[in-house]
Amino acid sequence: MKKFARLDRLPPYVFTIVNKIKMDARHAGEDIVDLGMGNPDLPTPKHIVDKLIEAAQKPHNHRYSASMGITKLRMAISDWYKRRFDVNIDHNSEAIVTIGAKEGISHLVLVTIRPGDVVFAQNPTYPIHPYSAIIAGGDVRGIPVGPDSDFFEDLMNATRQTWPRPKLLIISYPHNPTTEVVNLEFFEKIVDYAKEHNIMIIHDLAYADLVFDGYKAPSFLQVKGAKDVGVEFISLSKSYSMPGWRVGFCVGNREMVGALRRIKSYLDYGIFQPIQIASIIALNGPQDCVKNICNTYKERRDTLISGLNRIGWNIRSPKGTMFVWGKIPDQYLKMGSVEFSKFLIKEAQVAVSPGLGFGEYGDEYVRFALIENKMRINQAVRGIKKIL
Numbered sequence: 001m002k003k004f005a006r007l008d009r010l011p012p013y014v015f016t017i018v019n020k021i022k023m024d025a026r027h028a029g030e031d032i033v034d035l036g037m038g039n040p041d042l043p044t045p046k047h048i049v050d051k052l053i054e055a056a057q058k059p060h061n062h063r064y065s066a067s068m069g070i071t072k073l074r075m076a077i078s079d080w081y082k083r084r085f086d087v088n089i090d091h092n093s094e095a096i097v098t099i100g101a102k103e104g105i106s107h108l109v110l111v112t113i114r115p116g117d118v119v120f121a122q123n124p125t126y127p128i129h130p131y132s133a134i135i136a137g138g139d140v141r142g143i144p145v146g147p148d149s150d151f152f153e154d155l156m157n158a159t160r161q162t163w164p165r166p167k168l169l170i171i172s173y174p175h176n177p178t179t180e181v182v183n184l185e186f187f188e189k190i191v192d193y194a195k196e197h198n199i200m201i202i203h204d205l206a207y208a209d210l211v212f213d214g215y216k217a218p219s220f221l222q223v224k225g226a227k228d229v230g231v232e233f234i235s236l237s238k239s240y241s242m243p244g245w246r247v248g249f250c251v252g253n254r255e256m257v258g259a260l261r262r263i264k265s266y267l268d269y270g271i272f273q274p275i276q277i278a279s280i281i282a283l284n285g286p287q288d289c290v291k292n293i294c295n296t297y298k299e300r301r302d303t304l305i306s307g308l309n310r311i312g313w314n315i316r317s318p319k320g321t322m323f324v325w326g327k328i329p330d331q332y333l334k335m336g337s338v339e340f341s342k343f344l345i346k347e348a349q350v351a352v353s354p355g356l357g358f359g360e361y362g363d364e365y366v367r368f369a370l371i372e373n374k375m376r377i378n379q380a381v382r383g384i385k386k387i388l
Contacts, residue, residue, distance in 0.1 A: 002341035009134050013127075013358035018341045022351045033380040035304075036351040038176070038322060038369040042241040042296060051281040055274035065270035068261045069249075073276045076283040077234070077249045084208075085219040093254045094227070096261050099271055101206055101235040104260065105170070106132040108231070111150035111263040112200060112256065113138045114165055120158060120169040122151075124177055124355055124362030126204070129170040141166070143170020144361050146178045146325075147316070152189060158199060169194070171205035174217055174320025176357050177367040181211070181320045184218040186225065194229035200256065201230025207321045209239035209290050212298045215319040221252055233257045238322060239290050240282045247271060247279045297322050300370040301375055308380030312388050324368040325355075329388065337363050348383035 018036065025032050043049075055061050068074070076092035081087045089095050098104025105128055113119060117139030121130040123142025130140045144154050148236055159166065171190070173182045187203075194201050203220035211217050213252060220232050231252035237243040250260055270276070305317045315326040326335075328340050335343065337354035344350045344366075353369065355362030372380070 006137075008133060008232045014338060014354055016278070017338060018345070018351065018354060019080070021342055021345050025349070032345060032349050032351050033376050033383065034345055034351045035368045035370070035372060035377075035380060036353050037371075037373060038353075039236060040243050041371045042293055044242050044245070045167055045240065045282075047285055048240060048242070048278050048282045052274050052278035054262060055201075055277040056136075056346070058274075061273040063273070064114060065273045065276065067264040067268050067270045069095075070269060070273065070276050073097055073280050073283075076280045077251065080248070080283045081221070081251065085222050087134055087221045089221075089251050090094075090254070094257055095251045096264070097248060097271065097276065098233070098248040098250055098260075098264075099268065100237065100246040101204060101233040102128050103203065103246070104233055104248050104250045105202060106127070106135065107263055107267065108202065108256065108260045109133050109138070109168065109170075110136045110248065111259045116164070118162055118164055118166040119169070120166045120199075122157070122171055122175070124358030124365075125170075125359065126172060126176045127358065129172065129204070133168070138168075140242050142359055142361065145175060145180060146361070147180070152193075155193065166199055167198065168200045168202065170204070173208065174207040174211065174318075176207065176321055177323055177355065177362065177365075178317030178325045180319045181215055181217065181324055184222055185263045187218060187220045187223045189265070190220070191223045191225050191229055195225065199229070200253075201226075203230065203232045205232050206235045207238055208234060210294055210297055210322050211320045212294070212301065213317075213319055227252050227254075229253065236279055236282055239293070241293055242282065243281075245275050245279070247275060297370050300372075300374060303374045303377045304368060304370065304381070307310055307378060311381060311385040313384065322370045324370070325365055326368065327354070327365050333364060337366055341366055343387070344384070347387050348380070350380045350383050 074095045078089040078091040081089045109132040119133035119138045119139045119140050122145040133140050208217050231250050237247040333341050337356045342355040352366040355365035
């Protein structure tokens with residue numbers, strides 16, 4: 001079999017190791033509480049599903065769609081940005097529909113960097129952020145992020161020490177997996193940095209609506225001049241519990257949006273049109289469902305945090321995302337996140353994601369996904385109690 005050069009630069013996917021152990025345990029009849037993959041378990045709101053069914057019954061919606069997304073959906077995301085952030089988005093030149101944020105980010109990176117270009121990505125972080133650059137032939141430098149890191153100090157040190165100069169910075173807040181959140185002042189500093197160093201910015205705002213305790217996630221595009229340097233990605237996966245629908249958006253800098261539009265015109269014919277029509281209803285329809293989804297995750301967060309703290313695993317309560325990021329207890333720290341995750345499955349019957357899967361700086365942590373109900377989360381806490 002021939003070697004495939006782009007695959008040679010991709011390491012084995014850490015999560016598959018833990019997933020195999022989880023599935024083997026389940027096949028052996030064990031009841032494993034799965035807090036691993038961030039795959040939302042809540043159903044898509046009924047009014048959105050009803051619109052999909054209605055639109056799918058019309059034959060003219062079965063034809064090829066537009067790779068940039070239908071006009072009314074791009075208008076809906078523009079209206080959403082105006083209502084939510086008071087940001088004006090030109091739906092023709094500054095917005096494009098993507099097949100989920102993951103597809104959009106990977107193809108935007110592919111079209112904006114050349115082999116050998118340097119890309120800065122947070123570490124630990126959602127894997128597609130660094131690996132989109134690696135697949136495109138770029139060189140990635142990780143910028144530490146987390147409660148013990150000074151992101152801007154590390155960013156400036158990396159900038160001074162890197163040659164050739166970085167071309168792109170990929171960030172995401174609220175942050176997966178560390179759950180870190182920022183204020184608008186943070187993005188102001190990002191825009192100033194980008195202009196000073198002539199670097200493009202991609203901000204992944206996947207968890208815009210999953211925020212708690214009075215915190216409101218700002219948009220990168222709220223900052224004056226942000227459109228001059230970058231774009232922002234939004235997904236319907238979490239806010240409206242539509243992960244399998246694969247609907248996302250890229251908005252902001254018109255040159256970057258235009259580049260993504262051009263490459264996508266070669267690669268796809270857009271999302272199935274009834275899904276796009278239903279997505280318009282999601283954005284323009286009643287938003288109580290978003291609040292209800294957020295409240296469910298908050299209740300699960302509170303159940304997990306209080307349970308873990310009660311049994312001696314002290315973890316801070318996150319203000320955003322659908323995750324909890326926990327440092328491995330001291331007595332197991334030397335195991336590393338992969339071995340500790342295996343240990344949790346075998347001894348506690350609980351599956352989590354090893355922090356190493358998000359980057360080497362995450363190896364002292366594991367990530368809990370809030371994708372089981374409160375009863376199952378309490379069951380997980382009882383299982384973990386046995387090993388603590």
